[in-house]
Every structure is written in structure tokens, then in C-alpha cells.
């Protein structure tokens with residue numbers, strides 16, 4: 781089975797992606813590849829941050845790899861928190877504080893529509909390919925559910941009726957931004 785390094789330390793993301801690629805590709809996280817670093821996300825776009833993660837790992841290992849970056853974009857707040865989603869409430873990257881800030885900023889807004897957007901940068905033999913996945917939905921007025929991570933308890937995908945944090949992993953993958961981007965990556969690799 782072809783091996784790919786996934787440039788992340790986020791075990792939730794690795795688990796989601798393994799469940800999409802199961803049986804087709806072996807996914808190795810940074811830790812499993814012996815790379816002890818948190819790759820910075822210094823840019824203003826998901827595309828550049830995803831590329832930075834993949835390029836850093838490729839330059840270190842020479843092994844085909846991919847990086848991804850995700851943002852939550854709300855319409856009422858002009859795309860906030862967007863590319864800064866992880867550090868919305870501060871450098872600690874605290875999920876609870878980020879959710880509290882988002883709910884507070886939206887409390888007087890009638891438009892609660894939002895989308896998750898994921899960009900994946902794949903470096904295959906040194907050549908870059910990008911894939912995008914979008915999940916449209918809305919933000920709840922209070923957190924619901926205990927599964928998943930990040931903003932999952934406050935995001936309901938369109939036509940789902942419950943939050944990502946109330947879904948099993950296979951169900952989240954059917955709707956999710958990351959699931960859609962990974963599906964494209966997988967179809968691309970299968971045809972290669």
C-alpha cells in the first residue's frame with residue numbers, strides 16, 4: 781500500500797482521514813514519521829498554509845506527503861474566524877474559548893450561516909496539487925454533542941439536523957469539508 785505522510789499532529793484529523801482512505805493508503809502522522817515539530821501557519825490564506833505544511837515535510841523527508849488547513853467562515857462576520865480559526869480567542873488555541881467568542885460575536889445576528897473550508901496540498905514526487913472541500917451549514921446558539929473536536933459542537937451542516945459533534949465519524953465524513961477534499965485526493969491518487 782502506498783505510504784503518505786500527513787503533516788499534522790491533530791489525532792482527530794488523522795482519524796477522519798484514515799477512515800476515508802482505509803484500505804487504499806497508509807497514512808503516517810508527523811509523530812509516527814519521527815518529526816517532532818508543530819509546523820507554523822503564518823499566512824493569510826488556507827492555500828499557503830497547507831502548502832507550507834506539505835513543503836516543510838517534503839523538504840525534511842523527500843517522501844510524498846500532504847498538509848491541510850481548515851477555516852470556519854461565517855457570513856454575518858465577514859468570514860470570521862476564517863484562516864485564524866485556531867487562534868480566534870488567543871494563542872492558546874483553546875476550543876472552548878474559541879466557541880464562546882464565536883457565539884458571543886453572533887449573539888445579535890439573525891444570519892447564522894457559515895461554511896467550513898479545507899484546502900489540502902499534496903506533494904507527489906516534489907510536484908504540488910491542491911484540493912478543496914466545502915461544507916455549508918449554520919452555527920447553533922449553544923454547543924451540542926460530545927464527539928469530534930474544535931467547532932464541531934456548534935456547526936450543523938445543511939440538511940443534517942444535528943451538529944458534527946452529534947455524529948459518528950462516518951456520518952461526519954459524508955458531509956464534511958475534510959471528507960470532500962480527501963475524496964478528491966483519493967480519486968486523484970487512484971487515477972495516477
Ligand code: IMP
Pocket residue numbers: 790821848849850851852864865866867875878928929930931932944956958
Ligand atoms: P487548523 O486547520 O488545524 O488550523 O484548524 C483551524 C481551527 O478550526 C482549529 O481551531 C480547529 O480545531 C478547527 N477545525 C478544523 N477542522 C475542524 C472540523 O472538522 N470541525 C471543527 N473544527 C475544526
